[in-house]
Amino acid sequence: xxxxxxxxxxxxxxxxxxxxxxxxxxxxxxxxxxxxxxxxxxxxxxxxxxxxxxxxxxxxxxxxxxxxxxxxxxxxxxxxxxxxxxxxxxxxxxxxxxxxxxxxxxxxxxxxxxxxxxxxxxxxxxxxxxxxxxxxxxxxxxxxxxxxxxxxxxxxxxxxxxxxxxxxxxxxxxxxxxxxxxxxxxxxxxxxxxxxxxxxxxxxxxxxxxxxxxxxxxxxxxxxxxxxxxxxxxxxxxxxxxxxxxxxxxxxxxxxxxxxxxxxxxxxxxxxxxxxxxxxxxxxxxxxxxxxxxxxxxxxxxxxxxxxxxxxxxxxxxxxxxxxxxxx
Amino acid sequence: xxxxxxxxxxxxxxxxxxxxxxxxxxxxxxxxxxxxxxxxxxxxxxxxxxxxxxxxxxxxxxxxxxxxxxxxxxxxxxxxxxxxxxxxxxxxxxxxxxxxxxxxxxxxx
Numbered sequence: 001x002x003x004x005x006x007x008x009x010x011x012x013x014x015x016x017x018x019x020x021x022x023x024x025x026x027x028x029x030x031x032x033x034x035x036x037x038x039x040x041x042x043x044x045x046x047x048x049x050x051x052x053x054x055x056x057x058x059x060x061x062x063x064x065x066x067x068x069x070x071x072x073x074x075x076x077x078x079x080x081x082x083x084x085x086x087x088x089x090x091x092x093x094x095x096x097x098x099x100x101x102x103x104x105x106x107x108x109x110x111x112x113x114x115x116x117x118x119x120x121x122x123x124x125x126x127x128x129x130x131x132x133x134x135x136x137x138x139x140x141x142x143x144x145x146x147x148x149x150x151x152x153x154x155x156x157x158x159x160x161x162x163x164x165x166x167x168x169x170x171x172x173x174x175x176x177x178x179x180x181x182x183x184x185x186x187x188x189x190x191x192x193x194x195x196x197x198x199x200x201x202x203x204x205x206x207x208x209x210x211x212x213x214x215x216x217x218x219x220x221x222x223x224x225x226x227x228x229x230x231x232x233x234x235x236x237x238x239x240x241x242x243x244x245x246x247x248x249x250x251x252x253x254x255x256x257x258x259x260x261x262x263x264x265x266x267x268x269x270x271x272x273x274x275x276x277x278x279x280x281x282x283x284x285x286x287x288x289x290x291x292x293x294x295x296x297x298x299x300x301x302x303x304x305x306x307x308x309x310x311x312x313x314x315x316x317x318x319x320x321x322x323x324x325x326x327x328x
Numbered sequence: 329x330x331x332x333x334x335x336x337x338x339x340x341x342x343x344x345x346x347x348x349x350x351x352x353x354x355x356x357x358x359x360x361x362x363x364x365x366x367x368x369x370x371x372x373x374x375x376x377x378x379x380x381x382x383x384x385x386x387x388x389x390x391x392x393x394x395x396x397x398x399x400x401x402x403x404x405x406x407x408x409x410x411x412x413x414x415x416x417x418x419x420x421x422x423x424x425x426x427x428x429x430x431x432x433x434x435x436x437x
Contacts, residue, residue: 027354027403034355058372066378
């Protein structure tokens with residue numbers, strides 16, 4: 001009997017509830033139950049009876065069309081099958097790691113640049129001064145080589161993962177519909193991911209909070225340029241790891257939330273995010289340009305990194321204000 | 329078993345016929361159809377209830393709640409005068425349809 005009840009509930013799960021629909025559902029259930037009882041009386045097994053009742057049920061769309069209630073799934077956007085959703089979740093997860101690695105590589109590039117600049121200066125002081133004249137020029141170019149290699153690797157990784165994820169951009173723009181069983185699958189995955197998500201975010205936040213302390217500690221204890229450079233480099237590496245954790249965990253959770261359409265991923269919210277993301281696309285590359293120009297022209301590597309936290313805080317405030325304005 | 333495509337235009341007629349004498353309810357009607365046709369035609373649940381809905385909208389039948397039996401309230405249907413007139417019309421239409429289609433039926437192939 002439960003099988004029949006579940007069967008009906010499933011068929012009606014996407015249908016808006018009104019009195020007519022409720023009555024119809026009850027009538028259908030009574031009907032099927034009566035038929036089932038009779039088949040049992042005639043000597044059919046329980047499974048046989050259920051099979052016969054369900055096979056004679058017919059097509060629910062025929063009935064809904066007559067009632068003038070359409071399945072909401074039929075009207076709204078794109079329908080995703082179970083395989084498509086699995087493919088989407090798998091690839092988002094996979095390429096989010098590459099995005100995280102890309103960002104990490106770029107931060108590592110800056111760290112290496114700072115470090116090698118100071119190291120070379122020291123080396124220069126002790127050894128190279130006595131050697132040929134051209135070494136000076138060489139030494140100022142040397143730190144740039146690992147920097148550009150890492151930077152290129154980082155940007156390349158970002159571009160490739162961006163291209164690979166382009167295919168799935170529609171879940172940010174279009175309404176997506178999934179079947180009940182797929183929805184259950186996504187919900188289960190989201191539930192089992194919840195704990196890892198929280199742990200990863202907390203770890204990321206802790207890295208961010210600890211990173212300036214590491215910088216200050218190393219810089220104070222050593223009291224040298226080299227110490228300062230190591231401190232800044234480790235700060236950048238820690239932030240790089242934190243960003244990786246944020247990106248990977250955030251994107252996985254975001255995929256589930258988008259598929260389930262919970263929280264901030266309603267269509268209106270997408271518009272707000274658009275404003276912020278357009279500004280971000282301008283502000284952050286500009287920050288990098290200013291950072292590089294300032295550092296190279298003024299040779300102010302020891303302080304120019306401060307640009308990133310400042311812009312970061314300002315940008316966070318801006319995003320918050322945009323959200324507030326659009327909410328009202 | 330008859331395919332539902334062939335008989336579609338006459339589902340309403342079949343249901344109205346079974347309501348001519350007495351009011352009835354879903355299961356009884358589908359059971360009567362099955363028995364009268366010696367299981368050659370079994371009307372699907374969804375077809376039956378779409379027909380109820382359509383017939384009620386056109387005021388050919390009315391629904392009412394029957395007495396409660398074992399805690400269940402059944403929805404009964406009764407034919408209206410409009411429904412009887414419609415049934416007559418459909419019967420006449422059938423004679424013509426039958427005549428027309430038969431002209432194209434060759435049994436001695």
